[in-house]
Amino acid sequence: MTDDYRDHGPRRVGQVKEVTSLANPIVKDIKALSQKKTRDETRTFMAEGLKLVIDALELGWTIRTLIYSKAAKGKPLVEKIAAKTVASGGLVLEVSEKVMASITRRENPQMVAGVFDQRWMPLRDVKLSTGQTWIALDRVRDPGNLGTIIRTADAAGASGVMLLGDCTDPFSMETVRATMGSMFALPLVKATVAEFLAWKASSGAQVVATHLAGAIDYRTVDYRRKPVVLMMGNEQSGLPEELARQADVLARIPQSGRADSLNLAIATGVMLFEARRDLLKLDEPT
Template sequence: MSDHQTQTGAGRVGQVKEITSLSNPVIKDIRALSMKKHRDETGTFLAEGLKLVIDAIELSWAIRTLIYAKGQRGKAQVEKIAALTVARGGLVLEVTDKVLTAITRRDNPQAVIAVFESRVTALDAVRLKPDETWVALDRVRDPGNLGTIIRTADAAGAAGVMLIGDTVDPFSTETVRATMGSIFAVPLVRTSEKEFLAWSKKTSPLLVGSHLKGSVDYRTIGYKGQPVVLLMGNEQAGLPETLADACGKLARIPQAGRADSLNLAIATGVMLFEARRHCLDLGDPAP
């Protein structure tokens, strides 16, 4: 390991560690973030890509470590975020392509990656407002689905995503990749089924569940004028009866083809954009 100084328009900003060995303990610690246990113990996770890292820093997420490929040295944006990382007490590492490949487990890794502190909102801290929409997910198991739903929630202007029970880790590398940066823009809540049921009873949002036995066309529900929570079930089992019984409306998405169901992320997107259309009073598109 060796040190060199980064230079920016603001002058010298601090030490940058140059690492070429996979056996370096700092690199070993970062590589261990592929395991949920280590993410939970450290309260950190890995994000890949210059744009994602810049977005996270602009949104005031706490950066622990910035890692970039040697070829990125001297590039204005990289030097800028390196200076910001040091200013915020983080570590900056310049590494070889071999080290980046080992960290990301990809043959063509992003040239800039970073370790951030995880951020989760407590359920009791959620203050519902009229015409806002939350997505609640029960025991979602696929990281790609979860990441796509978080990205879709961001695009639709949802207030946040609630993760009920044994839902896949939103800070896993696969989920973070699938969010395309929206992990930093969408509030996340983790809760148990019991806590969620007690909270929804106390706060009384319009709880709309997607259910195979749903008796209401999702387009006919009056979403406007109240806080809405769209409750989506597990990919295989759907919503359990305990959650379905708590819903004010059970909705279905009419289908015309031979498929008997939709992918969870697609179904969530369809319902979410319809709810947002009502709540924002966007009306029908102009001809």
């Protein structure tokens, strides 16, 4: 990141900076967030869309930079989040549509985007209680799958998502888009397999894993007696034996067609809504 963005941003508090040039160093720094290396170094990421930015601010995420196109200027909600950004010490950029398209890498870009601090929950801080359901993903590699799983976990009332081993970055633009804002509502945890297994030993969780060798129909598992961690394997190779052996239940989703497997996000959704079926009934209208 250039010094202009990293070191001098706080000095612009209270200002709205107009930017029309793609060569602007702040624009270059924001565009660099498309690279994982830059996201890791700065511990920031970008989210696109007015709804996502509003969701993030309402849930207490720290915004570093708000970017909006000239077409959004004067809109009440945009003015409101601009004021919130300034009040929290962030920078507000009013940019041309050309700059917004370049930042978001879209021909028809959203009118609003925000740069936020990343947020991770340490594994040691995950304390389980009855009725909670977590998802643990082993080496998930597809950004769309991860984003869809996070969105589905939010919809089902899950408590959080754990990323085990070498997973795709949840703060990539593709994943953030696929979550549709749900990533701001759920804690994310990253851990090695060894760290996860050490945590599991004293967590009090029932770990239910899907596996080709699973002998138990997923619909017959008792998900109510303990907090549940649903453990799902890599898109290509599934769960490694090291993790499969440590699961309390190896379950399977019966299939009758020619397909020999389900998409990871679909399979996770099927498992998740079954695990939370009795709990979700509590929220049904009477």
